[in-house]
Amino acid sequence: MNFQLSEDIKFLKQSIRDFVDSEVDPLAMEIEEKDEIPEKIMKMSKEIGLFGLSIPEEYGGTGIGMVGKCAIYEELGRTHNGYTTVIGAHTGIGSVGIVEMGNEEQKRKYLPAMARGEMIGAFALTEPSAGSHATNLKTTAVRKGDKYILNGSKHYITNAPIADVFTVMAVTDPSKGAKGITSFIVEKDFPGFTVGKNEKKMGLHGSHSAEIFFEDCEVPVENVLGREGQGYVNALKILANGRAGLAARNLGSCDKLLEMSIQHANTRIQFGKPIFEQQIIQHYLADMAVDIEALRSMTYRVAWMVDQEMKVIKEAAMVKLLGSEVYNRVADKAVQIHGGIGYIAEYPVERFYRDARITKIYEGTSEIQKNIIASQLKREYL
Amino acid sequence: MNILVLVKQTFDTEEKIVIQNGQISEENVEFILNPYDEYAVEEAVKIKEDSGAGITVLTVGPNRSESVLRTALAMGADKGVIVELEEQADEYAIAKIIKAAIKGQEYDLVLGGNMAVDSGSGQVSIRVAEELGIPQVATITKLSLEGSKAIVERDIEGDVEVIEVNLPFLATAQQGLNEPRYPSLPGIMKAKKKPLERFTLEDLELSEDDLATRTTVQDQYLPPKKQAGKVLEGEIGQQVHDLVNLLRSEAKVV
Numbered sequence: 001m002n003f004q005l006s007e008d009i010k011f012l013k014q015s016i017r018d019f020v021d022s023e024v025d026p027l028a029m030e031i032e033e034k035d036e037i038p039e040k041i042m043k044m045s046k047e048i049g050l051f052g053l054s055i056p057e058e059y060g061g062t063g064i065g066m067v068g069k070c071a072i073y074e075e076l077g078r079t080h081n082g083y084t085t086v087i088g089a090h091t092g093i094g095s096v097g098i099v100e101m102g103n104e105e106q107k108r109k110y111l112p113a114m115a116r117g118e119m120i121g122a123f124a125l126t127e128p129s130a131g132s133h134a135t136n137l138k139t140t141a142v143r144k145g146d147k148y149i150l151n152g153s154k155h156y157i158t159n160a161p162i163a164d165v166f167t168v169m170a171v172t173d174p175s176k177g178a179k180g181i182t183s184f185i186v187e188k189d190f191p192g193f194t195v196g197k198n199e200k201k202m203g204l205h206g207s208h209s210a211e212i213f214f215e216d217c218e219v220p221v222e223n224v225l226g227r228e229g230q231g232y233v234n235a236l237k238i239l240a241n242g243r244a245g246l247a248a249r250n251l252g253s254c255d256k257l258l259e260m261s262i263q264h265a266n267t268r269i270q271f272g273k274p275i276f277e278q279q280i281i282q283h284y285l286a287d288m289a290v291d292i293e294a295l296r297s298m299t300y301r302v303a304w305m306v307d308q309e310m311k312v313i314k315e316a317a318m319v320k321l322l323g324s325e326v327y328n329r330v331a332d333k334a335v336q337i338h339g340g341i342g343y344i345a346e347y348p349v350e351r352f353y354r355d356a357r358i359t360k361i362y363e364g365t366s367e368i369q370k371n372i373i374a375s376q377l378k379r380e381y382l
Numbered sequence: 383m384n385i386l387v388l389v390k391q392t393f394d395t396e397e398k399i400v401i402q403n404g405q406i407s408e409e410n411v412e413f414i415l416n417p418y419d420e421y422a423v424e425e426a427v428k429i430k431e432d433s434g435a436g437i438t439v440l441t442v443g444p445n446r447s448e449s450v451l452r453t454a455l456a457m458g459a460d461k462g463v464i465v466e467l468e469e470q471a472d473e474y475a476i477a478k479i480i481k482a483a484i485k486g487q488e489y490d491l492v493l494g495g496n497m498a499v500d501s502g503s504g505q506v507s508i509r510v511a512e513e514l515g516i517p518q519v520a521t522i523t524k525l526s527l528e529g530s531k532a533i534v535e536r537d538i539e540g541d542v543e544v545i546e547v548n549l550p551f552l553a554t555a556q557q558g559l560n561e562p563r564y565p566s567l568p569g570i571m572k573a574k575k576k577p578l579e580r581f582t583l584e585d586l587e588l589s590e591d592d593l594a595t596r597t598t599v600q601d602q603y604l605p606p607k608k609q610a611g612k613v614l615e616g617e618i619g620q621q622v623h624d625l626v627n628l629l630r631s632e633a634k635v636v
């Protein structure tokens with residue numbers, strides 16, 4: 001048993017930390033206020049290869065395992081979560097479908113440009129009628145000659161306004177339920193495809209989610225991802241793959257919040273001494289630290305399991321659940337320790353608190369993760 | 383085109399300096415690639431991208447210095463050389479060591495940092511040029527190669543001097559030369575597979591005289607804490623009078 005990150009991964013992690021601390025974090029407030037990631041940051045992030053995290057080396061990406069990826073996500077989690085989400089949605093759910101399910105031709109066509117960040121990826125599953133109940137899709141795909149004709153709409157699609165390539169789930173055979181869903185690679189310029197306006201959100205500023213519409217949208221047959229009828233399984237695989245990564249991002253945010261809370265508790269004087277000296281504050285900090293350590297252990301263990309090609313349906317759901325619950329608990333305590341300034345938008349704690357909230361909802365709600373865990377327990381024990 | 387870049391591992395410039403028993407404490411200290419050397423590496427990588435070059439980076443220092451070679455390799459250098467040296471040595475000896483470590487190699491261009499941010503001596507690179515018998519241009523802010531010569535701009539305290547120099551030569555990098563890149567993730571992954579050559583002093587042909595230190599550090603101390611300033615009051619004539627008095631009696635400068 002070895003709980004050390006390898007020297008290589010430590011080195012990767014440190015260089016991302018340097019980048020984040022010197023280039024991204026100083027602009028976090030600007031990102032928050034303008035609801036936009038400065039072009040300079042996007043460009044630099046692409047240059048250092050952050051957009052190719054999930055893409056194998058032979059297609060121009062980093063070709064790094066899940067442990068390495070989590071180490072990098074952890075560092076990205078320490079700064080503005082909207083920035084992290086733009087990258088996370090692209091490298092996670094936005095590109096993993098093509099990496100794992102794509103055929104050689106599709107990989108050659110899309111991945112090199114996606115690795116360079118010249119093409120941005122998005123993942124489109126959710127519809128008004130299909131949130132947690134993800135098989136209840138109304139978007140249809142009907143084959144006509146060498147094309148499929150897609151009709152319907154999706155909502156809350158992250159990166160939709162900037163994306164070039166969408167992994168889209170649509171119903172090809174309504175009589176087959178979950179087995180009648182197929183996934184497609186849809187390019188933004190395909191006829192009949194449009195993107196709606198950006199949603200105004202509680203947090204994740206700079207990252208944009210929007211509706212997308214298919215009106216007799218023409219998708220060539222060669223853009224079917226995997227086999228017809230495999231779409232729902234594909235979607236589950238893509239989501240499961242992303243779970244440890246999401247937990248790692250939350251881990252980074254928690255770590256940053258703990259750091260800021262300790263600093264604040266140590267410098268804030270009330271009743272003639274630092275509030276750190278109050279036992280209740282010490283207990284808050286201890287609770288935060290224990291939660292974070294548990295999350296760290298689990299995140300890297302699940303990542304390691306992924307790298308060993310072990311089955312991680314239950315563990316991926318667990319780490320997604322723990323990651324978002326811990327993030328919310330830690331953010332709440334961080335605001336409390338900061339007192340009034342924890343509520344004021346001039347300081348980053350308030351932003352993290354709002355950004356934490358989405359993690360219990362997207363990529364499968366906390367309740368849905370528990371459903372997955374329980375169904376796996378049933379298989380294991382009954 | 384073969385380029386040699388001389389690099390050193392130094393304290394992170396954000397670190398607080400702590401002196402213990404006359405020595406600078408290295409406890410919990412982050413070490414980085416000397417920022418001026420980073421300009422030198424970046425310049426070499428830019429030349430490689432523009433017109434092709436092989437880049438060797440070399441460091442002399444304790445084992446932990448290997449990390450700066452890895453940074454330079456991740457930025458785009460091709461080969462690393464470390465001469466392991468745990469004990470202190472002065473600039474004279476280090477220049478001799480570098481000369482011995484590159485014996486038999488031909489370089490068209492040698493780059494280094496203007497100075498190391500820890501010792502601040504700014505001597506090693508220039509001494510290496512002397513050892514190699516090649517010209518040197520210090521504190522450069524621009525470098526353009528034109529065949530077998532180069533046009534170099536150097537910073538001369540607020541002004542610029544333009545120099546034409548024949549290859550091979552050595553130059554030391556000043557701030558403003560370029561904007562060093564962050565090592566890219568694929569760059570870091572590739573760096574692992576690049577060759578790294580390791581020497582100890584025993585491997586090199588050095589005489590006792592080469593290694594004999596010419597200078598030693600007698601004492602190290604932190605600058606005194608800044609005292610609170612004094613604001614003079616009253617009529618301007620009175621203030622001038624008081625100021626002169628203070629300069630004479632307290633500051634003892636006039």
Ligand SMILES: Cc1cc2nc3c(=O)[nH]c(=O)nc-3n(C[C@H](O)[C@H](O)[C@H](O)COP(=O)(O)OP(=O)(O)OC[C@H]3O[C@@H](n4cnc5c(N)ncnc54)[C@H](O)[C@@H]3O)c2cc1C
Pocket residue numbers: 089123124125126128130131132133155156157158159201204209358361362363364365366367368371
């Ligand atoms: C900012 C943001 C970005 C997003 N990005 C994307 C994206 O890129 N791509 C994409 O496809 N989707 C995306 N989504 C959609 C997201 O995945 C869904 O919002 C999420 O799955 C929940 O679905 P819903 O909103 O329809 O809520 P609902 O499914 O209506 O859930 C409402 C509540 O009921 C609970 N619930 C529902 N069913 C059950 C059950 N069986 N058992 C117990 N509790 C249940 C839920 O847990 C939740 O608490 C994004 C959403 C947001 C807000």
Ligand SMILES: Cc1cc2nc3c(=O)[nH]c(=O)nc-3n(C[C@H](O)[C@H](O)[C@H](O)COP(=O)(O)OP(=O)(O)OC[C@H]3O[C@@H](n4cnc5c(N)ncnc54)[C@H](O)[C@@H]3O)c2cc1C
Pocket residue numbers: 268270271275278280281336337338339340341343344
């Ligand atoms: C939106 C907003 C509106 C406000 N409106 C008003 C207003 O109209 N009028 C007004 O006068 N004030 C107002 N306030 C100020 C507010 O009442 C204070 O922010 C609050 O009392 C906390 O003080 P603080 O921010 O200085 O935090 P601190 O006192 O620094 O507290 C930081 C943390 O330390 C804890 N702590 C401090 N001392 C102890 C102790 N002895 N034992 C245990 N824990 C301790 C606190 O509980 C808290 O968790 C407002 C604040 C905000 C954010």
